[in-house]
Amino acid sequence: MEEILKRLDDLKISYELVEHEPVYNMEEMDALGGEIFEGAAICKNLFLRDQKGKRHFLITMKEEKQANLADIAKACLTSKLSFASEERLKKYLNLIPGAVTPLGVINDETRTVEVILDKDLFKEEKIGVHPGVNTATVIITPNDLEKYIRENGNKLKISVL
Numbered sequence: 001m002e003e004i005l006k007r008l009d010d011l012k013i014s015y016e017l018v019e020h021e022p023v024y025n026m027e028e029m030d031a032l033g034g035e036i037f038e039g040a041a042i043c044k045n046l047f048l049r050d051q052k053g054k055r056h057f058l059i060t061m062k063e064e065k066q067a068n069l070a071d072i073a074k075a076c077l078t079s080k081l082s083f084a085s086e087e088r089l090k091k092y093l094n095l096i097p098g099a100v101t102p103l104g105v106i107n108d109e110t111r112t113v114e115v116i117l118d119k120d121l122f123k124e125e126k127i128g129v130h131p132g133v134n135t136a137t138v139i140i141t142p143n144d145l146e147k148y149i150r151e152n153g154n155k156l157k158i159s160v161l
Contacts, residue, residue: 001131001133003132004101004104004106004131004132005017005138007106007148008138008140008148011147011151013140013144013147013148014140015138015139015140015144016038016138016139017131017136017139018036018037018128018136018137018138019135019136020135020136020137022098022134022135023134024097024098024134025098026042026044026063029042029063037128037139038126039125039126040124040125040128040137041063041124042062042063042127042128042137043062043102043121043127043128043129044061044062044063044065044067045058045059045060045100045129045130046058046059046067046072046100047059047083047084047088047093047095048069048072048081048082048083048084049081049082049083049084050073050076050078050079050080051079051080051082052079053088055114056088056092056112056114057072057078057081057113057114058093058100058102058105058113058114058115058116059072059116059118060115060116060118060121060145061121062118062121062127065118065120065161067161068161069081069082071161072161075116075157075159075160075161076114076116092107092112092113093105093107095107095132099130099132099134100130101131102115102129102145102148103129103131103132103138104132105149106152107132111152111153111155113154114154114155114157115154115155115156115157116157116159116161117142117156117157117158117159118158118159118160118161119159119160119161120160120161121142121145122142122143124142125141126139126140126141127139127141127145129145
């Protein structure tokens with residue numbers, strides 16, 4: 001978490017850090033109560049791989065959206081997608097399940113992971129993503145999240161999902 005927050009500071013990206021109980025899924029996140037996030041749209045993140053396991057994708061969308069893997073595969077211009085293993089998540093982003101975040105690209109030294117941000121995120125004033133741990137949420141603007149990812153050098157696509 002500290003490395004992610006330092007990178008946000010280095011990029012002069014303003015954010016709010018909200019610490020909370022550990023959460024492992026969106027239901028547990030909802031149980032915290034939306035008021036602690038001050039109106040920010042909370043994001044869900046999916047770490048996916050293509051059928052051959054050669055390409056990896058980090059998908060970020062608003063929590064209430066349904067993830068249609070076939071539509072996401074079309075947006076990624078790739079074959080059938082499936083969820084990547086815990087081992088791949090650790091290898092490529094140095095994250096654990098329950099703490100998946102687009103801010104985790106900081107750990108992707110080879111810039112292998114391709115990031116897809118849902119276009120609907122940009123309709124929100126602020127969004128919430130984990131800072132690499134599931135005991136806190138970073139509140140940030142969608143444009144600043146885009147800047148963070150671009151500055152890291154990962155491929156980034158903004159798409160309707």
